[in-house]
Amino acid sequence: MKYPPICIFKGKQLPRGEVIPKGVICWFQDNGWMTSVLMKNYIDFLFRIRMSENLSKESAMIVYDSFRGHLEESVKIKFKQHNFHLAVIPAGLTSVCQPLDVSINKPFKDNLRKEWHEWMSRGGSGVTAAGNLKRAKISDVCGWVKRSWDAVSDQIIFNSFKKCSISNLLNGSEDDMVYEEIDKLIAEYEKENLEEFDDDIEIVSN
Structure with a gap:
């Protein structure tokens, strides 16, 4: 199940006359940042969803990078109180171990860029x-x-967790998914080098 996206904007509240579309959550913070306070709000938000799905008593794992807002003691306590286990990705490894970086961010940003271009083509806000x-x-x-x-x-989301070896079956049958992207890159590299090698070969006919 995909949970709704949360947008964090700089400021105090939504400007008068604006209405947030259904299916997206809008929060405000003085600097437009995710903070430990908002993290605890997010944990409550996730817990309410899990309660509505009758999953609140089952353990869940949250995978985050090492941003300090995720790691403050009050946040860790909140995770534990709501039956979440926090898994922290070491610095420098998000490109390999974080599903967002591995497979999700690119298509999302591509879609977002398309939305912006379409908005601009219509004249934007003047x-x-x-x-x-x-x-x-x-x-x-x-x-x-x-x-x-x-x-x-x-x-895409499902596969990204598999590629990061987060939700793979424990019997090892899905371990190959971790290496699919690497195998693809190796194959492309070998193909490029083979083509360069072929171009360098001089064909001589008698």
């Missing part, structure tokens, strides 16, 4: 008196994020 482009409304950005996230297939 220009200021000085002729500068007006920034997009928060509600518009939330709409872009929601549609971009919806367009990322469940299968």
Whole structure:
């Protein structure tokens, strides 16, 4: 199940007259950052979802990078209280061990870039008196994020966890998925080098 995306904006509250689309959550923070306070809010949010699915008594694992907001003691305690086990990816290994970096971020960002281009092609939000482009409304950005996230297939997310060896079957039958991307890169490299080798061969006929 894909949970709804959460957008964190700089500020205190949603500007008057704007309405956030259904299926996306909008939070505000003074600097627009994820903090330990928001992390604890997020844990509560996840726990409510798991309660609605009758899963609150079952253990769950959360995989995060080593950002300090994830690792503060109060956050760790909150995870434990809500039956979450926190797995921290060591610094420098997110490109290998974090599903978002491995397979999910690229299609999501591609979708988001397409949303922005389409918005710009329609004239965006117009220009200021000085002729500068007006920034997009928060509600518009939330709409872009929601549609971009919806367009990322469940299968991509499923496979990304397999490639990072997080949710693979313990009998070893899915271990090859960890190496599929590496094998693909090796095959492409060998093909490129073979083509270069072929180009260097001089064919001589008698």
